[in-house]
Ligand SMILES: Nc1ncnc2c1ncn2[C@@H]1O[C@H](COP(=O)(O)OP(=O)(O)O)[C@@H](O)[C@H]1O
């Protein structure tokens with residue numbers, strides 16, 4: 264077996280004197296050997312290797328999806344599927360290499376670290392390099408680690424849920440992720456435990472041509488609750504880059520999971536993410552999903568309402584600048600009676616940017632007394648901006664209440680005039696209107712993230728205004 | 730004699746290709762209160778928008794100076810920064826932008842920023858004066874406001890921004906007697922040597938509170954007659970017809 268591991272001593276910039284710390288990456292492109300080398304490098308159990316290889320098979324058999332965004336620029340052979348910058352997991356902040364800290368500094372992470380004493384899991388390339396768990400979380404029995412550690416230390420629990428919400432053959436990119444996944448978070452919240460501080464992870468791609476395939480698995484046991492937050496920023500690259508994550512959530516009876524994402528990929532990244540949750544009896548799952556940047560994003564956080572009384576809440580915001588396509592939306596699959604879903608989507612297209620809302624509501628025959636509300640609003644900033652809506656509904660039970668509203672609007676001349684008549688420049692007026700349009704989304708975010716999002720939006724607006 | 734703050738001469742303007750202002754002449758001296766009256770459709774709002782620089786209103790002739798500067802080449806925001814303010818007849822809603830954020834952005838833009846505490850104190854004082862509930866601080870600007878609430882919010886902005894000249898476009902219409910008094914008192918409190926007012930109205934009622942120095946009547950895109958406060962009373966008694974009849978005859 265040709266396992267290609269190389270010492271990247273010349274790229275080695277983390278200031279360690281210990282030469283034994285190896286930096287490892289697989290060869291470019293995808294093959295059973297590459298997949299096996301990832302698994303071997305992680306010393307994974309046999310079943311995981313088999314899982315990965317089978318997933319690779321699915322991936323290869325599956326055609327490229329053509330129903331959504333244009334993926335023709337994606338070259339699977341020109342991507343590194345696994346890069347590991349630091350050998351050991353760092354448990355305390357002091358152990359984190361300085362250069363990585365500086366990167367985090369630029370992303371504003373230390374402040375967040377100080378404000379939130381919850382576990383921080385910061386992903387640098389494919390591997391989690393910093394990870395800490397607040398003591399009382401540990402005492403409560405909450406598990407919060409990277410996914411590799413989850414597999415290593417809690418194999419039985421991990422195996423029980425891994426790949427059950429999103430099986431490897433679900434779609435081409437879920438299959439790809441299942442074959443080469445690395446990093447991401449593993450969270451388990453025991454029965455009745457309410458985690459009162461958001462758990463946070465920061466992600467960043469830093470190496471040219473490197474795909475990032477993190478995998479997140481969150482299990483909230485009966486009556487528990489947890490809020491997980493991921494925020495991403497990424498620098499610019501010269502060539503195309505792929506991010507393809509899988510996120511699986513399981514909310515048991517009466518549990519509540521909120522999953523908040525703000526992503527800001529550089530504008531050459533293909534961001535193709537599968538996110539799905541299972542909501543059991545009286546459980547609530549909330550996806551708060553903000554997408555900026557990237558070249559193409561395809562992401563439809565979904566909830567399978569499996570138990571009576573389950574509730575789904577999906578609130579998403581997308582901003583597409585010049586040349587970007589945000590193809591986002593949501594799915595709610597009502598399997599059980601008396602289930603409810605509320606979907607709110609806001610999107611902004613600037614310049615040649617394009618947003619699509621793609622939604623799927625399904626109500627199964629046994630699911631009576633279902634309530635669904637979908638509202639999607641799009642704002643176009645320029646003549647050439649574009650937005651489309653693709654709402655699909657399969658309703659197999661007549662006892663259902665569905666509300667669906669959609670709007671596409673332009674920034675009004677009168678709104679701009681009103682604001683400029685108070686001395687505000689046209690550029691700032693547009694930024695105010697744009698921020699205002701995202702306000703229903705932003706107000707769901709913790710303060711630091713709200714501030715960061717508004718800053719990112721301002722930057723996006725600047726970048727796009729000539 | 731105080732200085733002229735606003736000087737309009739021979740102003741012509743079109744909207745969507747149609748000429749509405751046909752040579753307006755009007756002077757307002759620093760700190761004075763002027764009333765601009767005239768029947769519906771005579772071009773009052775058009776004049777207000779044209780002065781403020783709405784892109785839809787195209788100037789085709791004449792000149793306007795404000796504080797000695799040529800106003801016409803400037804964009805609306807630059808006009809506002811010179812100290813011109815318009816209370817809109819129909820204020821626009823900006824969903825998602827709270828009153829507080831909006832006011833701070835406007836003050837910052839005009840170089841009138843103040844420390845957060847001072848800002849909030851002033852805001853609360855002004856809101857009390859205008860009988861605006863505290864909850865309106867975080868309400869989205871004009872979004873779902875009643876007509877009266879919108880008008881009060883315009884005066885609140887006026888109070889916070891303190892321009893040199895405020896144009897009030899039918900700020901009185903749609904207000905009940907009490908609200909009218911609150912708004913008029915608010916305006917009276919603000920105007921003085923530093924702030925003049927051009928009140929656009931076709932009801933003389935608000936003028937009983939504002940005591941204008943001059944009253945002008947606009948008809949078919951021109952100021953056809955001007956006078957003192959008596960002119961407003963005459964209009965109240967007799968309507969526009971006798972004035973317009975003679976004015977039209979005079980210009981014919
Ligand atoms: N945006 C516009 N588009 C088309 N016509 C307009 C517009 N604004 C004003 N007008 C026309 O200009 C004339 C004057 O209107 P306006 O200035 O609103 O009068 P006033 O405020 O005195 O009632 C009217 O005939 C009106 O229909």
Ligand SMILES: [Mg+2]
Nearest residue numbers: 773774818899
């Ligand atoms: Mg009018």
